[in-house]
Amino acid sequence: MTPPPAPPRRASPSTVRRLSLYLRALDTLAAEGVGTVSSQGLAERSGTTPAQVRKDLSLFGSFGRRGMGYEVPDLLHRVRAILGLDRRWPVALVGAGRIGSALFAYPLFRERGFEIRAVFDNDPAKIGSCREGLEVRPVTELPCLIRERGIEIGIITVPAHAAQAIATVLVESGVRGILNFAPTRLHLPPEIEVNEVSLSMELEALSFALAARERP
Amino acid sequence: MTPPPAPPRRASPSTVRRLSLYLRALDTLAAEGVGTVSSQGLAERSGTTPAQVRKDLSLFGSFGRRGMGYEVPDLLHRVRAILGLDRRWPVALVGAGRIGSALFAYPLFRERGFEIRAVFDNDPAKIGSCREGLEVRPVTELPCLIRERGIEIGIITVPAHAAQAIATVLVESGVRGILNFAPTRLHLPPEIEVNEVSLSMELEALSFALAARERP
DNA sequence: CGGGGCTTGTGAAAAAGTTCACAAGCCCCG
DNA sequence: CGGGGCTTGTGAACTTTTTCACAAGCCCCG
Numbered sequence: 001m002t003p004p005p006a007p008p009r010r011a012s013p014s015t016v017r018r019l020s021l022y023l024r025a026l027d028t029l030a031a032e033g034v035g036t037v038s039s040q041g042l043a044e045r046s047g048t049t050p051a052q053v054r055k056d057l058s059l060f061g062s063f064g065r066r067g068m069g070y071e072v073p074d075l076l077h078r079v080r081a082i083l084g085l086d087r088r089w090p091v092a093l094v095g096a097g098r099i100g101s102a103l104f105a106y107p108l109f110r111e112r113g114f115e116i117r118a119v120f121d122n123d124p125a126k127i128g129s130c131r132e133g134l135e136v137r138p139v140t141e142l143p144c145l146i147r148e149r150g151i152e153i154g155i156i157t158v159p160a161h162a163a164q165a166i167a168t169v170l171v172e173s174g175v176r177g178i179l180n181f182a183p184t185r186l187h188l189p190p191e192i193e194v195n196e197v198s199l200s201m202e203l204e205a206l207s208f209a210l211a212a213r214e215r216p
Numbered sequence: 217m218t219p220p221p222a223p224p225r226r227a228s229p230s231t232v233r234r235l236s237l238y239l240r241a242l243d244t245l246a247a248e249g250v251g252t253v254s255s256q257g258l259a260e261r262s263g264t265t266p267a268q269v270r271k272d273l274s275l276f277g278s279f280g281r282r283g284m285g286y287e288v289p290d291l292l293h294r295v296r297a298i299l300g301l302d303r304r305w306p307v308a309l310v311g312a313g314r315i316g317s318a319l320f321a322y323p324l325f326r327e328r329g330f331e332i333r334a335v336f337d338n339d340p341a342k343i344g345s346c347r348e349g350l351e352v353r354p355v356t357e358l359p360c361l362i363r364e365r366g367i368e369i370g371i372i373t374v375p376a377h378a379a380q381a382i383a384t385v386l387v388e389s390g391v392r393g394i395l396n397f398a399p400t401r402l403h404l405p406p407e408i409e410v411n412e413v414s415l416s417m418e419l420e421a422l423s424f425a426l427a428a429r430e431r432p
Numbered sequence: 433c434g435g436g437g438c439t440t441g442t443g444a445a446a447a448a449g450t451t452c453a454c455a456a457g458c459c460c461c462g
Numbered sequence: 463c464g465g466g467g468c469t470t471g472t473g474a475a476c477t478t479t480t481t482c483a484c485a486a487g488c489c490c491c492g
Contacts, residue, residue, distance in 0.1 A: 012479070016424050020417040024399060038439065047401055050439090051481060058441055066440040067488040083420050084427025091419075098321050102314035108399060108416045114423075153422060177422040183240060183324060185263055193425040195418050200324045201236040202413050203307075204299050206369060206393040207330075208232050209409040211300025228449065254469065266469090267451055274471055282470040283458040 015056050019083055021046040022053065026076040038069035089114050090150050092175070094166050095157035096121040096129075096136045099181055103155060104131045117149045118142075122162075139166070146173035153177045160184040167194075231272050235299055237262040238269065242292040254285035305330045306366050308391070310382050311373035312337040312345075312352045315397055319371060320347045333365045334358075338378075355382070362389035369393045376400040383410075 011019070025045035029037055039050040039057075046053070057063055057075075060082050064070040080086050091114050093100050103109070104116055119136045121127060126136050137145060145151075154170040156163050156178060163182035170178060177193040180186055186194055227235070241261035245253055255266040255273075262269070273279055273291075276298050280286040296302050307330050309316050319325070320332055335352045337343060342352045353361060361367075370386040372379050372394060379398035386394060393409040396402055402410055 010428075011424070013421070014479075016421050017417060019424070020414065020420045021401075023420070024414075040439085045401065049481075051483095052479095054439090054441060055480080062441070064440050065488060066486070067438050067490095069439065082424070084423040085420065087427075089419075089423055089426075098314075098318035102318040103415065105314050106415060109419065112416050112420065112423075114416075114419055152426065153419070177426050179418055179422055185237075185261065193422055195422050197413075197415070197418050198236065198240075199319065199322060199413070200328050200330075201233060202395055202411050203305075203325065203330055203369070204236045204239070204301065204328065205229070205232050206395055206409055206411050207300040207305055207328075208227070208235070208298070210305075210368065210393050211303075212227075230449075256469085265451075267453095268449095270469090270471060271450080278471070280470050281458060282456070283460095283468050285469065 011056075011059055015059065016083075018046065018048060018052070018056055019079055021048075022056070023076070023079045023083060023085075026072060026079060029072045030076055034072050036069050037072055037075070039064070041069070085113050087113060089153055090117045091115060091153045091155060092118040092120065092142075092146055092149075092151045092170070093155045093157065094120045094139070094142070094170070095181075096123070096126045096131060097157060100155075100157035101131055103157065104134075114153070116155075117151055118145045120145075139169075142166075142169055143173040146170065146175060151175060153179065155179045155181070157181045227272075227275055231275065232299075234262060234264060234268070234272055235295055237264075238272070239292070239295045239299060239301075242288060242295060245288045246292055250288050252285050253288055253291070255280070257285070301329050303329060305369055306333045307331060307369045307371060308334040308336065308358075308362055308365075308367045308386070309371045309373065310336045310355070310358070310386070311397075312339070312342045312347060313373060316371075316373035317347055319373065320350075330369070332371075333367055334361045336361075355385075358382075358385055359389040362386065362391060367391060369395065371395045371397070373397045 022042055025042055028045070039053040043050045043053045061078070063075050063078050093104055093116050096119050100119070104119065109116070116134065119131050119134050120139045120142050121136050122139050127138050129136050152175060154175045156166055158166055160182045163180065163184050164186055167178055167180070167186045167188055171188055171192055178186065178188070178195070180194060180196045181199070183198055183200065188194060238258055241258055244261070255269040258269045259266045277294070279291055279294050309320055309332050312335050316335070320335065325332070332350065335347050335350050336355045336358050337352050338355050343354050345352050368391060370391045372382055374382055376398045379396060379400050380402055383394055383396070383402045383404055387404055387408055394402065394404070394411070396410060396412050399414055399416065404410060
């Protein structure tokens with residue numbers, strides 16, 4: 001009934017992005033008690049096309065029934081599994097500044113299975129203070145705590161000039177994936193997954209689009 | 217000397233992303249006092265290829281000199297202009313929670329010309345309080361203040377269920393571009409530029425990549 | 433139990449984006 | 463002032479991603 005039809009091929013970054021959007025839409029549908037959804041319906045709620053939805057999903061298996069569409073609870077479960085969200089991910093946060101603290105309190109992380117199990121900072125004023133019940137520890141303790149708590153993902157929200165050193169230590173301590181909010185490019189071994197988030201880049205994309213409209 | 221060789225064609229989203237990266241690299245180079253950089257050098261610092269750098273830039277004009285590369289200060293200026301950063305962008309922030317406050321204090325925004333000129337929230341506990349010298353105002357005052365202060369870009373950091381209503385009011389008040397941090401899809405007229413930032417999507421992309429490695 | 437109406441899954445076509453490869457051009461040195 | 467060594471700008475080839483189009487399949491109704 002659900003044989004992955006081919007070796008689970010590489011999905012492009014855009015496909016992965018869309019899978020996240022499908023997941024979000026399915027969450028909503030499930031909450032609304034909708035039992036079944038078509039590629040059409042999913043496309044409308046995710047801002048893409050029905051064909052795209054079907055292609056994306058077909059990379060990982062045949063989850064629908066012809067004539068009927070997809071069962072919401074089933075597809076929800078499948079997409080979660082595809083995205084690797086059918087397990088808990090132990091996460092460390094490095095940098096307890098404003099962005100770090102905001103992320104820490106972001107409820108969707110926990111809902112998706114990301115568990116922040118350690119928070120680090122180098123500012124003596126912050127060390128020892130608590131973020132939602134977790135104590136901020138100095139960066140010197142990072143290697144030890146990362147290993148002890150089995151942390152696999154690190155989120156970097158330190159200033160750009162400190163980010164590379166932090167990233168290197170994280171990787172040496174066993175972290176396999178890094179979400180980098182610092183506006184700097186990290187140099188790490190290729191087996192480490194790095195995802196850069198640049199808040200100003202997002203505004204710049206807006207600015208580009210708006211400025212382009214004003215040009216002849 | 218710099219005639220845009222063709223009607224400034226549409227740049228793909230990936231090109232725009234890379235332009236942001238080039239800008240970041242050029243900022244660093246300028247700060248280091250480097251006078252000239254080749255497409256090779258720019259590529260290394262932005263994680264792409266020399267050919268890609270040249271193609272991206274050639275969409276907008278001929279900025280280099282053969283045999284020599286690009287003059288850093290000149291190219292910096294050009295890229296800023298291409299991205300629409302050669303002017304100030306008046307911005308409003310809707311939602312003075314953690315993420316909103318973090319963005320407000322993010323120095324890179326201001327450096328790039330984005331000026332937060334109004335902050336709104338509906339929480340009576342927050343209204344009247346200050347964020348870096350700017351008073352948080354109730355959402356009821358939004359239309360008036362947006363117009364009064366000539367705001368063109370809105371940043372939405374309210375909970376998902378409130379985002380659509382806020383977005384609609386923003387657009388009705390004259391905003392042309394929206395950066396949406398709320399995990400929900402906005403329905404707005406097509407002439408409005410919308411850029412969605414989903415923090416959990418970024419973590420999910422990591423999770424997908426890490427989980428994929430563990431699969432057979 | 434068979435036909436009609438939908439909707440999936442998927443090859444094939446089209447479009448978009450990236451890489452290649454090289455002529456054109458610039459600077460410097462002799 | 464001419465040749466050599468680099469580096470850009472750019473058509474053409476290639477790759478990836480998206481869209482199209484339709485056969486296959488499922489359900490329901492009569």
